[in-house]
Amino acid sequence: MGEHGIWREQMTGVLVAPTPRRAVNLDNVGNLSVALKNAVAIPDAYVQPEGLRPDVPYDGYSEETDQIPVVDLHNSNTGTVEERQRIISDIGCACKEWGFLQVLNHGVPDRLMQRLTDLGTRFFQMPAAEKEKAAFGQVGYEGRHVYMPERVQWVETLALVTGPDPNLEDILRVTCADYREEFIATVNEYIQEIQRVGLVLLELMAESLALEKSFFSQHFEKNSTSVTRFNYYPPCPLPSVALGLFPHADPNCITILNQDDIGGLQIRKDGRWISVRPLKDTLVVNVGDSLQAWTNGHFKSVEHRAVLNSVKPRLSVVFFYSPYAQAAMAPPLKLVDECHPLLYRPFTWAEYFPRMQKKRMEGKVGIDTFMRLDHKEDSPT
Ligand SMILES: O=C(O)CCC(=O)C(=O)O
Ligand SMILES: [Fe+2]
Numbered sequence: 001m002g003e004h005g006i007w008r009e010q011m012t013g014v015l016v017a018p019t020p021r022r023a024v025n026l027d028n029v030g031n032l033s034v035a036l037k038n039a040v041a042i043p044d045a046y047v048q049p050e051g052l053r054p055d056v057p058y059d060g061y062s063e064e065t066d067q068i069p070v071v072d073l074h075n076s077n078t079g080t081v082e083e084r085q086r087i088i089s090d091i092g093c094a095c096k097e098w099g100f101l102q103v104l105n106h107g108v109p110d111r112l113m114q115r116l117t118d119l120g121t122r123f124f125q126m127p128a129a130e131k132e133k134a135a136f137g138q139v140g141y142e143g144r145h146v147y148m149p150e151r152v153q154w155v156e157t158l159a160l161v162t163g164p165d166p167n168l169e170d171i172l173r174v175t176c177a178d179y180r181e182e183f184i185a186t187v188n189e190y191i192q193e194i195q196r197v198g199l200v201l202l203e204l205m206a207e208s209l210a211l212e213k214s215f216f217s218q219h220f221e222k223n224s225t226s227v228t229r230f231n232y233y234p235p236c237p238l239p240s241v242a243l244g245l246f247p248h249a250d251p252n253c254i255t256i257l258n259q260d261d262i263g264g265l266q267i268r269k270d271g272r273w274i275s276v277r278p279l280k281d282t283l284v285v286n287v288g289d290s291l292q293a294w295t296n297g298h299f300k301s302v303e304h305r306a307v308l309n310s311v312k313p314r315l316s317v318v319f320f321y322s323p324y325a326q327a328a329m330a331p332p333l334k335l336v337d338e339c340h341p342l343l344y345r346p347f348t349w350a351e352y353f354p355r356m357q358k359k360r361m362e363g364k365v366g367i368d369t370f371m372r373l374d375h376k377e378d379s380p381t
Contacts, residue, residue, distance in 0.1 A: 092208025244306030
């Protein structure tokens with residue numbers, strides 16, 4: 001069962017202690033300093049080492065923010081050949097250059113997205129004891145995310161296996177009595193919709209690489225592996241020293257994220273952190289490490305992190321999508337040539353996932369450690 005959640009730590013009074021437990025340098029934090037004027041302290045475990053503290057505040061939007069690719073899927077099925085070709089090419093560029101895009105007109109009803117985020121928020125706003133009834137180690141509720149020894153991420157999560165053997169009903173069995181049925185039905189409805197979007201994206205991605213349209217998607221149609229995770233970031237009195245999620249790349253193939261309108265997701269491009277502006281009714285799409293390897297490095301997984309604000313809680317619902325566990329992710333010959341020598345050996349999700357999980361990776365190095373052909377220390381762990 002879960003240990004202390006963030007809220008419980010607040011209850012202990014640590015967050016309202018009159019004297020800061022650690023001196024915090026508020027220089028160079030831009031407009032966050034205003035919000036931080038009345039800040040007091042947060043538990044030491046949430047204070048990150050200098051090098052990890054966010055150098056860009058959650059709403060520090062820049063020119064680069066506006067260059068993040070936004071692709072309108074409206075004509076992906078019904079448009080002219082040229083319109084469809086344009087979408088394919090935009091998605092291809094986004095996956096090669098950014099590993100990241102936002103998609104509009106994806107077809108998931110706005111009402112459903114809203115209902116899902118409302119129910120997720122309702123879950124996290126329950127008392128700690130209620131949430132902890134849904135804590136089962138790696139799945140379900142987790143109120144304290146220790147990432148490196150002694151370092152904790154300022155987030156609470158609810159992780160649900162949504163494929164191939166969903167555990168949603170088991171996880172919620174003894175909690176959320178008032179809205180359990182509605183929560184389960186809404187998640188199930190959302191999963192149907194988001195899988196459909198995922199398959200469309202995988203088809204467009206394959207076409208952008210001049211592969212058969214079903215090259216990737218055929219391995220997702222039956223028994224795909226998916227986890228859906230609700231991330232809840234309570235307001236943090238000292239957002240310039242804490243982190244919601246440490247920098248990481250997702251290990252799966254593609255990630256589709258539905259978020260509220262607060263903001264806090266940042267991606268790293270060419271060494272710089274860029275704040276992603278939440279766009280209404282838009283889904284965020286990440287290339288994950290497995291797809292980077294499967295495409296022989298033509299697509300890049302994106303390093304990203306979640307930063308905090310001191311005023312409002314934030315919720316994101318993240319769908320991590322991978323093929324069925326035994327599907328061989330082998331780069332196609334078409335993507336291997338003199339300029340692009342074979343980088344990764346074929347692997348399955350069943351093989352990669354447990355290895356990656358055992359070794360907590362920092363930043364964007366997981367796939368290279370385990371699957372890259374020229375990696376020297378690829379020893380079994
Ligand atoms: O909440 C976010 O914006 C990021 C979530 C994320 O990166 C993850 O859950 O892997
Ligand atoms: Fe992520």
